[in-house]
Amino acid sequence: MGEGRRSRKKCLAYVAAFIVFQTAVILVFALTVMKVKSPKVRFNAMVVESFSSNNNTATSINMKLLAQLTIKNTNFGHFKYDESTLVILHNGVPLGEHVIPKGRTKAKKTQKFEISVGVSTAKASGSELRNEINSGVLKLTSQAKLNGKVHLFKVIKKKKSxxxxCDWDINLGTRQVENLNCN
Structure with a gap:
């Protein structure tokens, strides 16, 4: 009888060790793979593609910006997002916009694409805009929000945005984008 008890205790110890090991594996899996993060949307680079100004009006500038937009998905599942609008602003006043079509970014990948945005200061006014144009540096901001879902293992779907x-300056003398900073 002593031999049977020992083998049952040994078997229970193995089962307990297996349960502890499985729990640890599940916990690590849940804390790493299943933790869904919001994707990062940024401008990587930007150039002024075309530029024109109306000499009659000190505040009338038209330009086309060419930018590389990136969507970085750090999740273990793909990010499927809806159509969105990227807006270029000066002091909260929209000067131009670009529609970002719906799409998807694969798991652990960064999607890059080129966009072209027309910007016109004719939509804005005020002494601050005039002062910036006269100083030769125009301060602009861009905003966009991609709403979508991260799909894990084709079963779990988590809403994320x-x-x-981004803030940047346009040097009107050199027609260069300077101080590009995205958060």
């Missing part, structure tokens, strides 16, 4: 807010 990737938001972008």
């Amino acid at each position: 990737g938001e972008m807010k």
Whole structure:
């Protein structure tokens, strides 16, 4: 009888060790793979593609910006997002916009694409805009929000949003984008 008890205790110890091991594996899996993060949306680079100004009006500038937009998905599942609008602003006043079509970014990948945005200061006014144009540096901001879902293992779907807010300056003399900063 002593031999049977020992083998039952040994069997229970193995079962307990297996349960502890499985619990640890599930816990690690839940804390790493199943933790869903919001994707990062950023401008990587930007150039002034075309530029024109109306000499009659000190505040009338038209330009086309060419930018590389990136969507970085750090999750273990793909991010499927809806159509969104990227807006270029000066002191909260929209000067231009670009529609970002719905799409998807694969798991653990960064999606890059080129966008072209027309910007016109004719939609804005005020002494601050005039002062910036006269100083030769125009301060602009861009905003976009991509709403969507992260799909894990084709079973779990978590709603997430990737938001972008970038500030930059346009040197009107050199027609170069300077101080590009995205958060």
